[in-house]
Amino acid sequence: MPSRRLRFGIVLLVCLSLGLHRGVIQGIAWTQMLVHYASETTLLGAVEMTFDGEHPCPLCKAVQKDREAEGKQPQQSPQAASKLHAVLVNITTLTAPSADDFTFVMPRQSAVRRCQAPETPPPRCGQA
Template sequence: MLRRAARLFIVAALMFSIGLHWVVLQSAAWAGMLVTYTVQGGSLLTGVSQTFDSEHPCPLCLAIKKGKQSEKKETRQADPKQKIELALTFPAELVLTPPAPTLSPLPDFPHGIVRRTKPPFPPPRRGEV
């Protein structure tokens, strides 16, 4: 249960970090507007045209637009003192040395390793060792 809650929290945090919450809210607003304008206009064509013509925004659309604009202003007005600068420094002289030789060479197995025990017969079933 805790693992599932942690995953949901991570997904929600990622959604907010990339601005996906605005897409979800705008989709909900369009769905509501489509239903409302279709019922008021009497046809689906009228509902679709009024929903997407940007001349008939609903209160939720206006709130989303205002929220996006305030979010953009906050990112533009960031304090220049808080700017993160990354600097790479390189050493004046770089010396590479080869690795030390191994103490003993690895044994040579030209024919492979011989197995001295037979596997169990019949093979063990799942769960048995």
């Protein structure tokens, strides 16, 4: 049975060979861009600017350069951006239900009393 360090090393090497480190770095870059753009515009505008490809940050450029150096192109299609926009538009048009749709139950005015008093002294397990 391999040791923990050996297994961790094998998993790490497999992840690096698959290029998963780029995905992690790209995710960090998108998060930073989203936070930065959200401070300047609306959330919908920030998401559009983050994922449209026209406003790359230095970290995105570095990931793109690394992908091109290895010969892999990103797998983003124009349809993916339109689907993202359609989902975001649907999310922003949600409305809250009216107050008439909710029913509230008023709490009882008095507490419910117990019929039986607790045993005294409390039962002890395992002692004779």
